[in-house]
Amino acid sequence: MLEPNKDIIIIPDVHGRTFWKEATARFPEGEFVFLGDYLDPYYIDEILNHITSESALNNFREILAFAKDNPGRVTLLLGNHDCEYLYGRNVCDCRCDDARYDIIRRLFRDNKDLFEMAAEARLGKKHFVFVHAGISIEWMDRHVEGWTPDNLVGRLNTLNREALSSERPEDSPFASALSERDRERSGDLDYASPIWIDAETLNRGYQLCDIYQVVGHSAIRYMEPVITSRVFYTDCMKALRLDEDGVLRNLDGKRCVNRDKNPFAPMANGYDCHLFGDDAFSRPYCRTCGSHNIYVRGGVMADHWYCRDCGKDEVI
Ligand SMILES: [Zn+2]
Numbered sequence: 001m002l003e004p005n006k007d008i009i010i011i012p013d014v015h016g017r018t019f020w021k022e023a024t025a026r027f028p029e030g031e032f033v034f035l036g037d038y039l040d041p042y043y044i045d046e047i048l049n050h051i052t053s054e055s056a057l058n059n060f061r062e063i064l065a066f067a068k069d070n071p072g073r074v075t076l077l078l079g080n081h082d083c084e085y086l087y088g089r090n091v092c093d094c095r096c097d098d099a100r101y102d103i104i105r106r107l108f109r110d111n112k113d114l115f116e117m118a119a120e121a122r123l124g125k126k127h128f129v130f131v132h133a134g135i136s137i138e139w140m141d142r143h144v145e146g147w148t149p150d151n152l153v154g155r156l157n158t159l160n161r162e163a164l165s166s167e168r169p170e171d172s173p174f175a176s177a178l179s180e181r182d183r184e185r186s187g188d189l190d191y192a193s194p195i196w197i198d199a200e201t202l203n204r205g206y207q208l209c210d211i212y213q214v215v216g217h218s219a220i221r222y223m224e225p226v227i228t229s230r231v232f233y234t235d236c237m238k239a240l241r242l243d244e245d246g247v248l249r250n251l252d253g254k255r256c257v258n259r260d261k262n263p264f265a266p267m268a269n270g271y272d273c274h275l276f277g278d279d280a281f282s283r284p285y286c287r288t289c290g291s292h293n294i295y296v297r298g299g300v301m302a303d304h305w306y307c308r309d310c311g312k313d314e315v316i
Pocket residue numbers: 013037079080081132195216217218
């Protein structure tokens with residue numbers, strides 16, 4: 001259980017990016033919850049922000065060192081990309097660092113005790129559960145016997161720990177449970193595991209009453225998190241702060257907006273991604289004229305970007 005009297009800083013999917021460092025510098029006494037997916041940069045970040053698989057690995061080593069230097073104050077959760085190394089490719093077959101696969105797997109397994117599947121905090125009267133993608137009731141019913149809202153975090157972490165201590169974690173029942181995915185993520189189920197469930201699926205009805213979930217995994221295309229009545233979708237490439245009353249804020253203290261109505265609607269301008277707009281740590285520029293005034297279409301899966309100053313228009 002995270003301590004309720006400290007700022008909880010949420011670090012959504014890193015994927016090689018360094019925005020987490022601004023948060024650790026600004027909140028030296030904070031508690032940090034990394035929501036997982038540390039490696040495997042997006043193609044768009046490689047092109048626009050020069051994040052390479054190698055720089056992502058070095059960044060991950062820095063995160064591990066930060067966690068070790070601050071015991072009890074840093075929670076590292078596991079995402080699907082992390083489980084691809086830790087549990088194997090049956091669990092996740094996303095883009096992955098083939099060249100360094102064995103090195104990264106060893107790094108994860110040598111540090112397996114640093115990682116959890118979920119974490120929780122009670123803030124005000126609210127019970128928060130932090131997990132990479134989200135908790136679906138159906139998945140829990142199938143794989144976690146006797147779970148309740150009060151024991152689910154402990155149960156998930158125990159199952160993870162037991163599976164990782166086995167001779168071959170990749171062959172454990174927990175690994176195959178983790179591999180279950182919904183149709184939005186090229187699976188064939190209505191639900192998915194806590195490292196896979198897509199925001200759209202979770203938002204359709206797998207929310208847990210009385211629990212507020214804080215999740216990453218599904219890239220949010222507004223530069224701001226999407227808050228609904230029970231789920232905070234935070235994968236917007238920046239750190240966020242959950243205050244002692246359970247209010248989600250950006251690092252400057254500005255309250256995040258509730259988008260309960262039609263939470264995943266595209267932006268009015270048709271370009272549904274302002275992901276790279278003003279992030280000081282990953283601010284892209286036009287490679288033709290140097291302007292930062294660029295738009296990217298297609299979110300982090302961007303397939304097209306253009307520069308509003310010089311008109312450079314490029315299909316990636
Ligand atoms: Zn993910």
